[in-house]
Amino acid sequence: MIVELSHRIVDGMVTYPGIPGPKLGVHLSREDSRAVYAPGTEFHIGVITLAANTGTYLDTPYHRYADGPDLSQVPLSKLVNLPGLVIRGGEGREVVIDEGLDVRGKAVLIHTGWDRHFGTDAYLHGHPYLAPGSAQWLADQGAALVGIDSLNIDDTPPHGERPAHSILLKAGIPLVEHLTGLAELPSGGFRFHAAPPMVAGMGTFPVRAYAIVP
Template sequence: MNDISSKKIVDLTMLIDEEMTGVAITSAKNLAKDGWNASTLHLYSHSGTHMDAPIHFEVTKQTIEQIDANRLISEAWILDLTHLKPKALIGVKEMQPIEQKIKKGESILLHTGWSKKTNTEAYRNDLPRISADLAVWMGKKGVNIIGVESPSIADVNNIEEVTEIHTILMRNNVIIVEGLTNLEQLSKEKITLIAAPLKVKDGDGAPARVLALE
């Protein structure tokens, strides 16, 4: 972290535009009439690359702006899971490459290649999911952030599963980041992760700028 200039920086954040569900961008000011250009952004709190807060599922009352800023920068392990099939259930066995190496307070990014399916029906409906056993394992390991390429860590069409997996992770103080992209540009097994959500008062979640330094 001391010499940023020597590190390769990869932006893991999806582009926010009006093609994205829950996003509208309108002109608020223009240079000719008002003296400057400005826009009004209407953003669904879980659009694109975003971070969840425990209040999202009322696991605790913690909101997005209450997440400790010290947790937004961490060392993160990259797991290549691009071999997984659609709707795969990701278990503890997939953690074998890092099981003996990961330390409390480090993060995990799951590279499934799922961001390549953005704007397709499969992106939302066939996503790989985190199992309950894996969510418990992450809690026991003291994982700081779990980041995924899919729009959710669980099957968004199964409210019981979505609630269970989010609840397990949030009860164990694991921060959830969803909607990552560009993980294929990473070449290292471990990187420095910066995941900074918008500081929204009483936020249940917020779009985040996520960067990898390797």
């Protein structure tokens, strides 16, 4: 079974406060293409302008650190076909990881249920986040990737620190934010995939995140 874990990208959508929504347009319409191709043959070529932090996206170390690997330098082995583990968040905003879990080499996905608010104003405020101490533990234990179905893996006070980003990306652990559909996954026993295009000089980009459950 394949489980979709990404939000659709649509024209003008708001992913994060202050980041402009994507703009979709047309480079070559089907009507105009008829003058270029043989009779009965037509094509559509679209154009999209978007901030890299749109929809469900990946953070590489370059997002936080100038000397970290960017989208073109993070190997696929850190992004695809990873054994997955879902952590279910509790009632509070801060998610603390059970330190008895085996997370080494795994994509650790934090299920908070906040994705139910995606596309509404409620999504942008008071969101769940990963406890800084748990971020450090995940780094120390060698997690392969960490994801969350929330606005941000960190709490987001204005001009605040971003400890989870700083700790995990410093350790070379990619992050995926704004996931969805984690409720459909078992706690473990699945493979996680989230690969962006190989764009040099960029630290973040949307991904088509999904899981394969046997």
